[in-house]
Amino acid sequence: xxxxxxxxxERWDSDxxxxxxxxxxxxxxxxxxxxxxxxxxxxxxxxxxxxNRIGAYVVGIRSTQKALLQALLEPTEKLREYENQDNxxxxxxxxxxxxxxxxxxxxxxxxxxxxxxVGNEYIKEIESYESEVTSKR
Numbered sequence: 001x002x003x004x005x006x007x008x009x010e011r012w013d014s015d016x017x018x019x020x021x022x023x024x025x026x027x028x029x030x031x032x033x034x035x036x037x038x039x040x041x042x043x044x045x046x047x048x049x050x051x052n053r054i055g056a057y058v059v060g061i062r063s064t065q066k067a068l069l070q071a072l073l074e075p076t077e078k079l080r081e082y083e084n085q086d087n088x089x090x091x092x093x094x095x096x097x098x099x100x101x102x103x104x105x106x107x108x109x110x111x112x113x114x115x116x117x118v119g120n121e122y123i124k125e126i127e128s129y130e131s132e133v134t135s136k137r
């Protein structure tokens with residue numbers, strides 16, 4: 001078992017919200033490729049003193065879900081086959097083509113099936129929650 005603390009350190013006191021970037025995608029690819037996902041527990045850092053905390057939480061979790069989805073949709077066995085056969089050009093070309101695959105359509109469908117906002121619709125939900133709940137605290 002391993003526990004990861006995923007963050008995005010930009011400055012000493014803020015801007016730690018996890019975003020969908022190359023570092024996160026590479027991390028999730030390694031998790032999935034290891035075949036040990038069930039033994040890896042991911043904790044996310046949502047601290048950002050300059051933005052809405054609920055918004056920071058949602059951006060962080062959705063970014064991580066998207067990175068994991070991209071990694072899960074990757075044809076790991078095909079990539080291993082290329083690597084084992086020393087077909088590095090083919091592996092690189094395949095990885096580049098994967099970048100243009102419509103993984104976000106899969107994520108949006110997942111959100112729809114789960115009854116959560118699709119795309120950027122969560123922004124309105126958070127604004128509404130902020131005006132109706134958190135602003136009254």
